[in-house]
Amino acid sequence: MAAHDIDGIPHERWVAVSEVPLRQGSLRERKRAATIDEIKSVALGQLAADSGQMTLRGVAREVGMTVQSLYHYFPSRDDLITALVADAHNALADAVQAAGQASRTLAAGERFVQVALAYRQWAVDHRARFLLIYGTPVPGYEAPREGLTTSAARRLGATFSDVIFGDWTATETAGIRTPHEHARLTAALTTAVELVSPGLPPTAFGLGIELWGRIHGLVMLEILGHLPWLGPAAAGANYRSVILRTAAELEHIRRHGTNSG
Amino acid sequence: MAAHDIDGIPHERWVAVSEVPLRQGSLRERKRAATIDEIKSVALGQLAADSGQMTLRGVAREVGMTVQSLYHYFPSRDDLITALVADAHNALADAVQAAGQASRTLAAGERFVQVALAYRQWAVDHRARFLLIYGTPVPGYEAPREGLTTSAARRLGATFSDVIFGDWTATETAGIRTPHEHARLTAALTTAVELVSPGLPPTAFGLGIELWGRIHGLVMLEILGHLPWLGPAAAGANYRSVILRTAAELEHIRRHGTNSG
DNA sequence: CTGGATTGACTAACAGTGTTAGATAAAACT
DNA sequence: AGTTTTATCTAACACTGTTAGTCAATCCAG
Numbered sequence: 001m002a003a004h005d006i007d008g009i010p011h012e013r014w015v016a017v018s019e020v021p022l023r024q025g026s027l028r029e030r031k032r033a034a035t036i037d038e039i040k041s042v043a044l045g046q047l048a049a050d051s052g053q054m055t056l057r058g059v060a061r062e063v064g065m066t067v068q069s070l071y072h073y074f075p076s077r078d079d080l081i082t083a084l085v086a087d088a089h090n091a092l093a094d095a096v097q098a099a100g101q102a103s104r105t106l107a108a109g110e111r112f113v114q115v116a117l118a119y120r121q122w123a124v125d126h127r128a129r130f131l132l133i134y135g136t137p138v139p140g141y142e143a144p145r146e147g148l149t150t151s152a153a154r155r156l157g158a159t160f161s162d163v164i165f166g167d168w169t170a171t172e173t174a175g176i177r178t179p180h181e182h183a184r185l186t187a188a189l190t191t192a193v194e195l196v197s198p199g200l201p202p203t204a205f206g207l208g209i210e211l212w213g214r215i216h217g218l219v220m221l222e223i224l225g226h227l228p229w230l231g232p233a234a235a236g237a238n239y240r241s242v243i244l245r246t247a248a249e250l251e252h253i254r255r256h257g258t259n260s261g
Numbered sequence: 262m263a264a265h266d267i268d269g270i271p272h273e274r275w276v277a278v279s280e281v282p283l284r285q286g287s288l289r290e291r292k293r294a295a296t297i298d299e300i301k302s303v304a305l306g307q308l309a310a311d312s313g314q315m316t317l318r319g320v321a322r323e324v325g326m327t328v329q330s331l332y333h334y335f336p337s338r339d340d341l342i343t344a345l346v347a348d349a350h351n352a353l354a355d356a357v358q359a360a361g362q363a364s365r366t367l368a369a370g371e372r373f374v375q376v377a378l379a380y381r382q383w384a385v386d387h388r389a390r391f392l393l394i395y396g397t398p399v400p401g402y403e404a405p406r407e408g409l410t411t412s413a414a415r416r417l418g419a420t421f422s423d424v425i426f427g428d429w430t431a432t433e434t435a436g437i438r439t440p441h442e443h444a445r446l447t448a449a450l451t452t453a454v455e456l457v458s459p460g461l462p463p464t465a466f467g468l469g470i471e472l473w474g475r476i477h478g479l480v481m482l483e484i485l486g487h488l489p490w491l492g493p494a495a496a497g498a499n500y501r502s503v504i505l506r507t508a509a510e511l512e513h514i515r516r517h518g519t520n521s522g
Numbered sequence: 523c524t525g526g527a528t529t530g531a532c533t534a535a536c537a538g539t540g541t542t543a544g545a546t547a548a549a550a551c552t
Numbered sequence: 553a554g555t556t557t558t559a560t561c562t563a564a565c566a567c568t569g570t571t572a573g574t575c576a577a578t579c580c581a582g
Contacts, residue, residue: 028529028578035530052398056569067569069531077569134485135397137313153487179505182498185491192490209488210479210503217478218471224395226414227470229453230446237443242471244440248521249510259520260509289549289558296559317540328540330560338540 036073039063044084048128056080081138088129089152093159095122100159109247111163116215116243123219124232130223134216154196161197161208168254173204175257207253211246218242297334300324305345309389317341342399349390350413354420356383361420370508372424377476377504384480385493391484395477415457422458422469429515434465436518468514472507479503 042062046054056077060067074080099118103111123130133149165173189202197205221227222235230238252259303323307315317338321328335341360379364372384391394410426434450463458466482488483496491499513520 026579032529055567057567065530066532068533068571071570072530131397134481134487136392136485178502179509180498180502182495182502185495185498185502188490188492188495206499206502209499210506213479213482213503214475215478216482217476217480218474219478220395220481221474221477224397226395229449231449234443234446234449237441237446238467238470241439241441241443241446241467242474245471245520248440248519252520258509259506259513287550293558316538318538326559327561329542329562332541333559 032073035063039070039073039080040083040087043080044128047084047132048126052128054081081132084129085132086149086152088126088132089149091126091129092119092122092133093152093155096156097159100163103163108164108167109251111166112160112211112250113243113247115159115163116211116246117240119215120219120222120236120239123223127223130219134220135224157196157208157212160212161200161205164208164211164250165197165200165204168204172254173201176201176203176207176253177258178203178206179258179260211250214242214246215239293334296324300331300334300341301344301348304341305389308345308393309387313389315342342393345390346393347410347413349387349393350410352387352390353380353383353394354413354416357417358420361424364424369425369428370512372427373472373511374504374508376420376424377472377507378501380476381480381483381497381500384484388484391480395481396485418457418469418473421473422461422466425469425472425511426458426461426465429465433515434462437462437464437468437514438519439464439467440519440521472511475503475507476500 039059043054043059046058046062056070057067059080060070063070070080074083096115096118099115100111103114106114185206186202189205193200193202193205218239222230222239227235227238249259300320304315304320307319307323317331318328320341321331324331331341335344357376357379360376361372364375367375446467447463450467454461454463454466479500483491483500488496488499510520
């Protein structure tokens with residue numbers, strides 16, 4: 001909600017039209033939705049700022065109301081953070097899914113490269129939001145067990161499964177050999193794969209998790225400053241190198257079921 | 262500093278003898294060192310507790326003194342955290358280095374497996390400390406630029422370089438081909454490798470970072486609960502599988518300079 | 523169009539946080 | 553033995569998240 005009216009248009013109307021277009025509902029509902037959006041936006045801005053500290057009073061100050069009024073939109077600070085986490089998770093899933101869609105005419109190997117690059121790019125471009133998802137939980141905040149983020153996580157996993165194994169034959173995916181067999185691991189993967197990519201062999205799903213872990217680790221190390229020698233350009237080049245090597249390994253596994261020999 | 266004396270031995274002596282043995286210095290210095298150790302221990306305990314919240318007042322309460330007295334040992338909360346981070350980083354480097362030493366008679370491929378397993382095991386066993394090092398920086402805390410942690414980071418890097426390339430010939434390390442050449446990346450790696458493993462080719466160092474990223478990503482995903490389907494046993498088995506596949510890939514690269522074809 | 527219910531924003535207050543200032547006792551050193 | 557240094561204390565400040573209670577604006581049913 002902006003602090004001042006524009007062009008004499010009453011404040012509430014301008015907000016409603018510009019920020020929540022085409023959404024039906026009473027004026028109050030639209031105003032409320034707009035206010036919620038602005039609160040989240042301001043809170044995110046504070047998390048993304050240098051200090052990285054988000055404080056209810058600071059948000060209220062920036063939005064232009066008292067702290068206590070915030071409680072009419074979010075029951076507590078944790079609920080506000082939960083909303084930000086859910087939004088971030090969905091935005092990341094959107095970005096990765098979009099990359100998967102944009103590359104759907106390419107070969108599977110190249111699709112994986114594109115999606116992996118999109119994953120890092122989003123993390124670099126939205127560091128604070130990426131850390132909301134994958135960083136240390138903010139102190140005193142505990143994520144809801146089965147919340148809004150699970151669907152985003154599933155979309156992410158499904159996109160990865162799709163771009164990695166999309167054009168593999170059933171024989172190829174079934175031929176993937178796991179270096180270390182383990183009954184409990186197979187069981188866990190079998191139940192999990194049904195939620196993400198039904199029909200995919202558990203070993204393939206396990207390989208997908210492995211690839212996710214590879215790219216995730218480098219992204220985390222980079223955005224948290226543990227690769228201080230690498231500037232942004234070098235880190236990006238290093239990442240690309242890793243992705244390309246992984247894509248090559250994937251091709252090898254596709255043909256031989258394993259990378260050894 | 263314990264709350265009560267034991268066996269009639271005066272409190273300060275017992276603490277000094279049991280916690281800071283063999284350290285010369287005045288009684289006051291030894292008491293001070295012991296108090297610092299206990300403060301750090303209590304603070305770490307609070308970070309490792311369910312809530313994960315460390316508060317100066319809580320630490321003081323548990324140690325048995327007032328908040329303000331803590332300021333005679335640490336100038337600020339951030340300095341206490343800095344000490345914890347430095348200790349954690351060194352402890353991790355110790356554990357990894359010890360695994361490297363313990364496996365020094367094995368072949369390089371197997372050494373990498375052992376060290377990688379030790380990396381995860383330490384992270385799982387000391388979740389809070391691992392996150393102090395590699396998690397999101399605690400809000401309002403900014404790590405010192407070139408502090409006590411750089412030496413630990415170097416030791417970690419050196420250990421990884423050693424166990425990965427320790428028994429490779431110069432021809433083999435020089436033959437590593439990078440999928441994506443980039444001038445700035447090579448330059449960055451060239452300067453960085455001198456601090457960690459002087460003499461190692463930059464491309465080999467880059468491969469080492471890639472392997473670190475692989476294992477780091479899976480560990481982070483696991484301890485932050487992003488692989489909820491995998492219980493501890495399955496996560497460990499999955500990790501072992503990844504390590505073994507990577508070791509196989511390393512052997513392939515050693516022989517052919519690349520993993521493609 | 524009017525009256526009752528709902529909603530949004532407010533003031534005031536509480537318990538908790540990190541931090542600083544100043545006083546007082548004990549230990550260490552000369 | 554007297555002086556300095558150190559450790560601990562009490563008191564206070566500004567800040568945090570949160571709750572209670574008040575009042576005007578908005579919505580909705582008669």
